[in-house]
Amino acid sequence: MIKRTQLNSILVLVILLILWTGLYFSGLYSPLVLPSPLMVLQKIMYSFTNDDLLGQVFRSIIVIIKGLFIACAVVSGALFLSERYGQVGEGVNTLCALFHPLPGIAILPIFMIWFGVGESAIVAVIVHSVIWPLYLNLRSGIHSIPKVYEQVCRGFDIHGLTKWKHVYFPAVLPHILSGLRTGWARGWRALISAEMIFGAIGGGGGLGWFIFKNRVFMDTAGMFAGLIIVIGVGLIVEKGIFEVIESKTLRKWGMIE
Amino acid sequence: MIHFDKCSIGYDEVILHELELFIGDNEVITVLGPTGIGKSTFLRLIGGVDRTSSRPVVLAGTYEKKADMKIGIVFQTLDQLFPWKNAIDNVVFPCLAKTKNIKDPGLIKRSETLLSEVGLRDHMFKYPIHMSGGMRQRVAIARAMMSTPDLLLMDEPFSSLDAITREKLQDLLLTIQAKHQMTIVFITHDIDEAIKLSNRILLIDGYGRSQVIRCNDNDDKMSLKENIKKALKKVSDS
Numbered sequence: 001m002i003k004r005t006q007l008n009s010i011l012v013l014v015i016l017l018i019l020w021t022g023l024y025f026s027g028l029y030s031p032l033v034l035p036s037p038l039m040v041l042q043k044i045m046y047s048f049t050n051d052d053l054l055g056q057v058f059r060s061i062i063v064i065i066k067g068l069f070i071a072c073a074v075v076s077g078a079l080f081l082s083e084r085y086g087q088v089g090e091g092v093n094t095l096c097a098l099f100h101p102l103p104g105i106a107i108l109p110i111f112m113i114w115f116g117v118g119e120s121a122i123v124a125v126i127v128h129s130v131i132w133p134l135y136l137n138l139r140s141g142i143h144s145i146p147k148v149y150e151q152v153c154r155g156f157d158i159h160g161l162t163k164w165k166h167v168y169f170p171a172v173l174p175h176i177l178s179g180l181r182t183g184w185a186r187g188w189r190a191l192i193s194a195e196m197i198f199g200a201i202g203g204g205g206g207l208g209w210f211i212f213k214n215r216v217f218m219d220t221a222g223m224f225a226g227l228i229i230v231i232g233v234g235l236i237v238e239k240g241i242f243e244v245i246e247s248k249t250l251r252k253w254g255m256i257e
Numbered sequence: 258m259i260h261f262d263k264c265s266i267g268y269d270e271v272i273l274h275e276l277e278l279f280i281g282d283n284e285v286i287t288v289l290g291p292t293g294i295g296k297s298t299f300l301r302l303i304g305g306v307d308r309t310s311s312r313p314v315v316l317a318g319t320y321e322k323k324a325d326m327k328i329g330i331v332f333q334t335l336d337q338l339f340p341w342k343n344a345i346d347n348v349v350f351p352c353l354a355k356t357k358n359i360k361d362p363g364l365i366k367r368s369e370t371l372l373s374e375v376g377l378r379d380h381m382f383k384y385p386i387h388m389s390g391g392m393r394q395r396v397a398i399a400r401a402m403m404s405t406p407d408l409l410l411m412d413e414p415f416s417s418l419d420a421i422t423r424e425k426l427q428d429l430l431l432t433i434q435a436k437h438q439m440t441i442v443f444i445t446h447d448i449d450e451a452i453k454l455s456n457r458i459l460l461i462d463g464y465g466r467s468q469v470i471r472c473n474d475n476d477d478k479m480s481l482k483e484n485i486k487k488a489l490k491k492v493s494d495s
Contacts, residue, residue: 148337151306155330156351156404166353170341253340254386 035221040228043221053210057229060206063119064184064191067126071183074127075134082139092135100132104190108197122194129190130183137182141175142168174255181242185234192230207233258282258326258408258440259303264318271316272298273465282407285434285441287451289485290461296444297412299461303442304330304410326408329401333413335393338385344372344396345381351404371399374436375429391422398430402437409434411443415450427453448485452478460489 024036047053082089104125111121195208214222259280266273272295348368375395
């Protein structure tokens with residue numbers, strides 16, 4: 001059964017499509033500036049079958065997964081050290097204050113010098129975009145674990161890895177998901193931007209490069225197609241991964257509304 | 258089982274002064290006093306549930322307890338159960354201290370028996386979010402019983418519940434104590450609850466001074482209640 005919120009979303013999409021189609025048929029804008037939704041749909045189909053769009057999407061996703069894995073490993077290590085040694089925690093907090101506001105794309109030129117023009121620089125930008133929000137979320141999650149859980153563990157003599165696995169990890173799960181969600185969104189934006197810049201300097205691949213390539217050939221429908229795929233992937237990750245995990249865990253347990 | 262001999266307890270400063278108390282096997286003793294005067298500190302010292310840095314210590318006198326005593330704890334807060342575990346998994350939790358295999362049929366069977374004892378036979382697979390406050394405290398009692406404790410520490414476990422549920426749980430606790438024969442130290446600020454549950458009441462006043470009141474089954478409850486009120490006032494005024 002379709003929920004009210006889902007109906008509202010569908011309604012907004014339909015209104016948007018009607019407005020877009022109306023604007024196209026009004027003749028106010030050239031199809032070179034504003035293609036019709038049908039033209040964009042045809043371009044998407046064409047690109048999937050003839051222009052390796054699926055491959056570009058796949059390449060982008062592989063790159064962001066690499067970045068996310070490295071970021072998770074770095075954050076786990078930083079958290080372990082921060083919780084064990086107070087001074088490390090203070091140091092990492094200072095780094096967060098310095099680098100968290102820095103957009104990934106602003107640091108890309110430096111990474112291009114350090115890592116070369118290629119995937120490594122993009123992965124580095126993604127790692128930079130993900131680690132700060134993830135670290136901050138997880139640290140705040142660990143510090144907001146109810147005191148009574150610790151007392152229950154001590155009372156029943158539960159320590160070490162067992163405590164982390166059965167109590168701390170599930171207790172911090174809302175913050176882990178929230179951190180990953182923010183990290184993913186920042187990383188995804190950084191990735192598309194970086195791929196477009198790499199497209200501008202002649203290398204590349206991925207969705208950002210696909211959009212940039214269509215800009216070079218003034219293929220507006222292709223650019224719109226790229227944008228729709230970027231949005232689509234974002235939606236799939238949000239609705240198909242994060243929300244599913246949430247509904248099977250946090251919502252089921254009443255840890256979030 | 259536990260002996261306090263002119264024992265002063267606190268952190269940097271003394272909170273409980275020169276406590277003189279012996280708690281015997283299979284005894285129920287209640288600790289009564291206003292909020293925030295060190296009742297929980299007393300319990301924490303016995304239970305050792307705090308980090309070393311925030312744990313109360315014995316500042317003077319002596320405190321002894323039986324070696325290898327198994328302790329179960331029930332806290333005041335209704336959030337003491339883990340929301341990601343259903344009733345059975347919460348009850349089995351203490352077994353993690355000894356085994357990784359908490360799906361062991363023997364343990365599951367025992368947890369089912371305990372949940373039945375606390376009246377939750379039909380709610381074993383419910384998550385805490387779907388339980389009332391009273392049901393959660395019942396699960397917490399079953400969890401504390403899982404490690405077959407010699408001593409059950411209860412820190413105002415029924416204070417967040419309505420009067421009817423509280424009375425039901427008091428009766429349940431007495432039934433469980435009679436069946437399992439264990440010592441219970443029960444903290445409360447409710448005089449009626451203290452009288453109902455125990456034969457000895459440790460009164461603590463706002464200055465950390467204490468005295469023990471005996472109450473027999475054939476005592477007139479009303480006059481006993483008045484005596485306790487007077488005693489509390491007397492301890493406070495002295």
